[in-house]
Amino acid sequence: MKHVRPLNKKAQNFEKQLTGQPPAADPKESVSAMQGANLGCSLVFDPGWETDATGGVTGLCQPVEADLYGCSDDCWWPAQVPDQITNFPDWADKCAAAERDWKNLDLLNPNKP
């Protein structure tokens, strides 16, 4: 950034995310750096668009990374995944380990019983 300069640690986290600095060697470190300026998602309008904790959208997971944050922290899985809280609680039952069983995650058609 040219016109503003981060001073405290929170501000430095912002800059790290905005400038896409390379991740630290430790994967755990890289996750926390990613989450520095990410406020996570709202759990309220699930699934769908929502606002972050400040009422804007800047702190939300960006569309392309949304699923990554969904995996790494206690965000919700993005909208293309069925609503497992109310309508499709069993959707992922056959997928105990996603890297192995991901093929069991089927498409759903809400119009068909």
Place this chain on the structure above:
Amino acid sequence: MSHAHGLPHNFLPLSHLLPAGAAGIFSPAMEAVVEAPLCVPPDEPAVLLSDIREFAAGGSSYVFVVDVTAVFALDGLSRDILHYLRPGKSAPAPATEGRQAAGAGYVLLKDIFCAFEGTHDRQQIGEALRELRSIRAIRFSGFPGEEWKTPQRQLPPAPFPQRSLVLNVANDCNLGCSYCFAAQGDYGTPKRMMQEETARSSVDFLLANSADQKNVTLVFFGGEPLMNLGLIRRVVAYAGEASAKAGKHVDFTMTTNATGLTTEVIDFLSENRIGVSVSIDGPKEYNDLRRTYKNGMGSYDHVRPRILELLHRHKTRPVAARATLTHGITAVEECFWHLLDMGFHEVGFAPVTSSAQEDFALTSEELWTVLEAFRKLSDIYVERALKNESFGFSNLSNLLGELHTGISKNYPCGAGLGLLGVGADGDLYLCHRFSESPAHRMGSVQEGLDVARQTDFLSRAHLSNKPHCGTCWVRHVCAGGCYHEANTHYGSLYHANAHYCEWIRSWIDLGLHAYARIMESNPDFFPQFIEKRGAV
């Protein structure tokens, strides 16, 4: 939630998929901002200030972004843009003004370009706007996805790991300080000592409920904890064994009036690395006003030699003085230097703003006198920090620690949220100040935490329920202030401490100035002296 959805935690290798650069931060609509033609249609792209506080220190300009407690230095252009957006384009608001910027009117984007095109090229103006937006100092309107909505409240994850227990090991005190919130040590309930079984259960409770916390803290409190020294010795030994089994570390601290210190006791404290905080209010003339024995005799002459020995012999932890400022005692600097000269590593002040007997609370004028003294001590603090020397003014060290990290709070303290008080019989309370208060009981170390009461408390105490705080620029630093003071003053712990809002804003403003001055000239001060404190 990903677990609740049946999806494994490490579904994708995160470290390989970081955003490549700033491109992902802005949506296409945002990228178009700098390309926008000068004659944008009215009511279309516009800019407004977010919730920010600007301040100047050492000749430079800074912005404190309220919602995220981030501090940024501004260059001339970004500062001028923020000023341009300010309603009335007035000088910086005084610290006492709760809301500086949010809710200000919109300024059309084209007007901003027009205003600055004489001195800067469009590229620069666009860059500055984008950067100000990316740090959330401004917001845009007229673009998809930029609509303002009320923030959603999020409660802390449950169960929240337990980090500290404050044990009321002695529900009795040998002093009779007139201002004591514990009603001379027994919280208005029968005098009694904590039994060993209760203390052991407390240790077990702390270790069992600390989740993945490796370090937990046991605080020996009272009454006067040294009245139950035998128990403390046994608990320290037991906690050492139990924590080793659990693969954790227990840190011990104690708040004492120092009357019970002997060479033997001091050696025990030092050998076991027990951090000691001594309650003493300053020189004899101030200390003995209210820190008296029950017969009215002052305690200063009795505790002074004991404190000097403690400061001399206790080698393993810094020893802090905790001075209570009550009605009539505003000679803060005199008290500070007296205690520092005694050899205390740090001196912290607790101004009493509410008291069950109101004559002990500082008056409003007295509070401002205290702030002026804090300001003078802070100036010395900054001078020392620039020479890379520490200065034992705890209040500012604590504030600088929070500002440096950028902690954004929805609760003022850890009470009910990682910190709990334990009464002499093992009952859990919101914090040590609420010991023996049935209305604030939250289970017991024997039966476990009353999760329903905790959830109810956290839900009601959340910052979003405090109307006084809604537009205040320090809300995520102060979060409404001490529950106990609120309960005393307003009869509800969920009330914000509105009687000292202006004072707190001024104090945090002072802290921000000190922070910027130190950070700009000697940033190494923070890793050396502040981050090591472990207070944040």
